[in-house]
Structures are given as C-alpha cells and as structure tokens.
Amino acid sequence: EVNVLDFQERRFGPMPANIHFVRGDLSQAYLVREALTGVDVVFHLAWATIHETSNEDPSADVTINLIPAIHLFEMCRQMGVKKVVFTSSGGTVYGPANTIPIPESHPKNPINGYGVTKLAVEKYLQMFHHLHGLDFAILRPSVPYGPLQNPLGRQGAAAVFLYRISQGLPLTIWGDGSVTRDYFYVTDLVEALMRAANLPLTQARIFNIGGAEELSLLQLIQHSEKIVGKKAQVEFLPARKFDAERIVLDTTLAHQNLQWTPKIGFEEGLAKTWKWMSATFNL
Template sequence: MANCLVIGGNGFLGAHLSNALARAGHEVVAFDRFSRGIQAIQVPGVKAHIGDFLSRFDLASALVGQEYVFHFLSTTTPMTAENEPSLDLRTNVSQSVDLLELCVEAGISRFYYASSGGAIYGTQDIDFFREDDRVLPVSPYGIGKLTIENYLRYFRVKHGLQSYALRISNPYGTGQSVEKRQGLIPIVLHQVHTGAEISRLGNGSMVRDYVYVNDLIEMILALVASEPKHDTYNLGSGHGTTVNEVFDSIRRITEVNFSTRDLPKPATFVDTVVLDTSRFTDEFGYPSITTLDQGVAAVWSDIRLS
C-alpha cells in the first residue's frame, strides 16, 4: 500500500480513481480546487487537499509525504485548447513540468499521467493503434498531451523519476459533468433528459473507443499493484463504435426516438481512433468490459436520479 496523491481528485476520472485507490487500501489525498464541493469523493479514507494546480506552492505542500502521484487534471478540454492553442502551453504543459520538478525534489517513486489515446495518434491509415506506432496529433490538446509525455521521458532519464503514460481512449460513466462540453455520451443523455436539441458532428461515421469508467479504473489499479514492464500503455475497450451506434444505443436505453441537427466536423477531428490494448492484456490479462448498452443505462439512471 502506498501514499497516493491524485491531482484533479475531484474531477470525473480523478474522483473515481481516488475512491478506488482508497478501497484498495491505499492512503489517498485528492488535490483539487473543489469548486463543485467535495461530493465526488465517496470513500471516508480519501482526504481532500484544497489547492490550485497553477500554484507551485500548493503543489509542493500537497506532495509532502507522498509516494505515488497521479496527474489526472487538465486545465483545458479539446474544445478550449482548439479555441486558444497557447492556453494549453501556458497552463497544462508549463505547470506539468513544474509538477515533475517538484516530484523529483519530493522523492516521489511513481508518477502516473493521464494522457490521451483518442487525440495523440492523429489521422493515420491504421485500424488499431499500438503504443509503438507513430504519434501525429493534429489538435492543440493532443499536441500538449504528447509534449508532457516527452517531458516524462526527460525526467525519467535525467532524474530517474519512474513514470507511466496512460493513453486513455474515450472514457464515460456516472458522475461525468457536462459543463466542460466533453464526453459525447453524458452530453447527449443530458440533452435527452432536458429535451434540448441534439447535435451531431458530420454524418455520425466517426469511430471512437468508448470505455466505461469502472473498467478503466480497474486497469489502472492493475498497473498500480504491479511492476509494469513498459512506460506507456493504451487503456480502452479495444473496440470501435461509431457516433451513430452510440446514438442508437441511447435511443434504445432512453426509449426516446430523438432527431439530430448535423454540424460541420472540425478540421482537426480524427475520423477513427481505436486502441490496441494487447500490451496491457498480455501483461495483466483481459479486463471485464462493460457493454455500451450497459454503460449507457448506468449513466442514464444516474442522470435521472440526480
């Protein structure tokens, strides 16, 4: 068991991870501004550390006594980074480098970074992306993720900081906020629930690798409980689903036959991204994968009860 600090511990993935680490017996500190309150933390063993990611002092104080650090916070989304490309450099990239420096000073033994399997590979004629394939991100968000991955390598070589880049596909699940306009499934389910207009980018043929949050967290816990052989892992369902197939699942679960308004697809959107997760499964075995209908049903139930 280890002392774990989750940066972004009140966010969608960070909260699920904080709770799961505590259930597994780790001592967990969730670092966040907690601007939405601390309702995302459900396990008594998780301690809240209120702080600002952009404050070097706040980060340094949170690192005291920690062993493992999980960097699961982003100051941007794909949309905000697209609208202001330099924002990701000035905030995410710059402060992540500061965080890595502070981790070296604090003697952190392991550093886990939530990268993006959906944005980092870019547009290539590949059916399933492997970790050793070329990375050609075309969006500012993906470029920023890759830049931080490169800094992980630098700190690993220069200072011996053991780090792992987790290239996460398209996670979705309960407790996912739609305020940041990120996450197709919860956004559309909220729109169905409220009767709002539903938009579709392009013709709905875009393919993504959607992974239910509980399945993703189990994969991360497997990495934490072992001595991983690699420094980079694709984490996803390993299965491609079109946007139209997602909409069909939502119609089945909600029993609402909604229509969509088609919008132009942004130039930097990638048509198809499906992750090859064989590096993970060869090392840790096949995780249980929640079907799309099961996951959509869980999110729909959560939305209706909230």
C-alpha cells in the same frame, strides 16, 4: 490514504474518510507541495482544456497545461515521489489512423493542440525518468464514460447525449455522424490506473486503454435513444478539422503487462450511467 488537488470540490455524495482534499491547482506551488507530502504515487489527471478550446489559444494551452506538468514532475522528484501515472489521450496523440486498431507504436501526428500538449507532457515525463530515475506509467485512454461524468459540459458524448435526449434538447453532430471511437466504462479506467501504479514495469510503460468496441456517433445516439426511451433531435454541422475519423485502440500491451482487459460492455455501462444520472438529476 489519498490526497486530491483540485480547484473545486465536485462530489455527489459524502467525501470518503481517507480522502484529504486540497483546493487549488498546479500553478500554486505551496498547495502542490501540501498535496505531495508523504505521497508515493501521483496520478496526474488534471487538464484545463478540451480538444476544441486547446486550438483557440495554443500558447495559453501550453501555459496552463504543459508548464504546470513540468513543475509537478520537478516537485515529485524533490519530494521523493516513487511513481507518476499520467493520463494522456489515445484519441488525440496519434492523429489520423494509419491502421485500426492503433498500437502504441503508431506514428504520433496530433491534429489539435490538446494532443500536441498531451504528447509533450509524455515526453517530459520520460525525460525525468531518464535524467532523474522518476518511475512512471502513461495511459492513453480512448473515451471513458460513466457515473459522475458531467452531462452539462462540452465533452463526454455518452453523458451529454443521454441528458439532452431525456430533456428534449437537440444534439449537435459535427459532420455526418460516421466518426467512430471506442468507449469504455469508468471503473475499467480506474482498474487500469491502479494496475499501472502498483505493478512493477520494466519494459513497456505506455499503454492504450480502450473498450475494443467501435461505435459511430450515430450508433451512440441509437443506444442512448433506446435507454432513455425517447427520440433524439439532431443538428448536423460541418465536420471539424481537428477530429480524427476513426480512433480504435489496440490494448494488447495493457493486457500483457498490466493483465488488464475491460470488463463492462458498452450497453451495460451506458445503462449504469443512465441509472446514476436519472437518480442524481431527477430525470
């Protein structure tokens, strides 16, 4: 059985029978306690900011992301949770890359508030393990994409590009479009999360999770145009200081310790995403 704590119930189909949904957020201790009752493993996926908004009010970023995470870890300890799996950010905790692909041992020099706070949560989780024996795993994903990703939001380039191209809406590119990331399909992320939860980890507990295929924003646009069958309207704006130029992750540790490798190639995954999106939004 799975308990889900979220401030809104977002779904595109019937809720599975084994899901218990608790409406709320991490600031509501009594609801967190309800969600943790009888739970062995916690997946901490909640986050209230994105790269851009985290810089607008850094103190608020700490208040709504870091402090609730610490409260969550403390409650996990009190209620006998066996393991916490935290989704950090492979795209922001490292900052500008010294080497490509980026290993977990790479210096951590985040250049936006999102990465700073994600890294702080990592450190607090490691502290709870050291002081209280709370088992943990940390995943640092690059850029996951796929069905159920919101194409109307401010993040998630794959989904946003597909939708806006299909509707004849302009795409906004910060910089010249040469910024690169490695994208990977959502089911590969789910598999990594489950392996991190279920496998006994004794040495490495922090893992990069990525697609091992480096794509620029311009290449992503080209793939999206091909799938949708329309040309994109692109607006170029000055590059932002908080966007690293290249992020491609070394996933060797995940392969060795989690027996994990991505299974869905980018073209296949993008086609699956478009199939879901076009059916769901009647495109």
